[in-house]
Structure formats: structure tokens, C-alpha cells
Amino acid sequence: MDAALIAVVGTLLGVVATHWFQGRATERTAALARTEQLRQERIATYSAFAGAVVDYRHSQNDRWFRARLEPGSEEAEESRHASYRQRTVARQALFRVQLVCDDPRTRQLAETAFELTHCMHEATDDGDRTARSEQAKEALAVFISAAAPGVR
Template sequence: MDAALIAVAGTLLGVVFTHWFQGRATERTAALARSEQLRQERIATYSAFAGAVVDYRHSQNDRWFRAAEEPGSEEAEESRYASYRQRTAARQALFRVQLVCDDPETRRLAERAFEETHCMHEAVGTADRARRSEQAKEALALFVAAATPGVR
């Protein structure tokens, strides 16, 4: 009788420990899967943001050159509207970065990259435009550098 009780108790104890270890393994696997999914989402989001800011910077440069060449021309107006569309795309990408990024400094750098690009069309003169364009490029590079460890 004692042997049977010990066998039953041992079996129950084994079942409890097995259940506990399997539960922990399942939780660990789920956490790794969530972490990898978030990493993939960040890669896609940060890449889309960088691409949108590059396109926005290009459209801002085009807008500035068209306005400098022929102020008020049809090409200048179309370029201005194209920059508005690019600004919208870049702002939407910025919102996605803000949603998936958990680092306040990286979010701040993304916002700075957007703002530096946004201010480019206000340049007065070719040298100022070149300086602002370079500042926008540097701001985006700082964002990419800050975002890189979060996607490794």
C-alpha cells in the first residue's frame, strides 16, 4: 500500500513539474516570437520612414529649384503640390515610427529628421538651401544610427 501511494505521489509530482516546465517553455517561445515580430515590424517601419523622408527631401529640393527658376510657374506649383503629397507620406511614416518605437531618443530623432526636411523650402539662396539639405540628410542619418540597435 505504501509503495502504491509513493508511486501515485511520484507520478502526480512528475506531472506537476512537467506541466510547469512546459508552460515556461511555451511562454518563452511566445515571448521570442513576439520579440521577433516586433523587430521585423520595426525594420519595415524604420525603412519606410527613411525612404519617405528621402523622397520628401528630394521633393523639397525640387520645389525650391522650380520656385527659384520660375516663381509662380505651372511647374513650380506642381512641384509645390508634389512636396505636399510627400510631406503627408513622410508624416504618416513618422506616426508609424512613433507607434512601434519604444525609445524616446529615437522617436525624437525621427521627428527632427522630419522637421529638418520640412524646413528646407524656406531656404533663402543656394547656399542656405544646400546647408538645409545637408542638415536634413544628417538628421536622417542620426535617426538611422539610433534605430539600428533596436532592429538587431
């Protein structure tokens, strides 16, 4: 009788231990899956933001040149409207960065890259436009450098 009781108690202890270890392994696997999913989301979001800001910078340069070459022309107006569309795409990408990024400094760098790109069309001459374009380009590079460790 004692042997049977010891066998039952041993079996129950084995079941409880197995259940506990499997629960911990499941939690660990779920946490790793969530971390990887967030990493993948950040890679996609940061890449989309960088692409949108590059396209926005290009449209701002085009807008500036067309406004200087033929102010008020149909091409200048179309370029202005194209820059508005690109601004909307870039702003939407910025919102996605703000949603998935948990680092306040990185979010601020993204906002700075967007704002510097946004102000490019206000340049007073070609030297100012070139300087603003380079500042926007550099701000985006700083954002990418700051965001990169979060996606590794």
C-alpha cells in the same frame, strides 16, 4: 499498498513538474515570438520612414529649384503640390515610428529629421538650400544610427 501509493504520488509529482516546465517553455517561446515580431515591425517602419524622408527631401529640393527658376509657373505649382503629397507620406511614416519606437531619444531624432526636411523650401539662396539639405540628410543618418541597435 505502500508501493502503489508511492507510485501514484511519484506519477502526480512528475505530471505537476512536467506541466510547470512546459508552461515556462511556452511563455518563453511566446515572449521570443513577440520580441521578434516587434523587431521586424521596427525594421519595416524605420526603413519606410527613411525612404519617405529621402523622397520628401528630394521633392523639397525640386520645389525650391522650380520656384526659383519660374515662380508661379505650372511646373512650380505641380512641384509644390508634389512636395505636399510627399510631406503627407513622410508624416504618416513618422507617426508609425512614434507608435513602434519605445525610445524617446530615437523618436525625437525622427521628428528632427522630418522637421529639417520640412523647412528646406524656405531656403533663401542655393547655399542655404544646400546647407539645409545636408542638415536634413545628416539628421536622417543620426536617426538611423540611433534606431539600428533597436532592430538588432
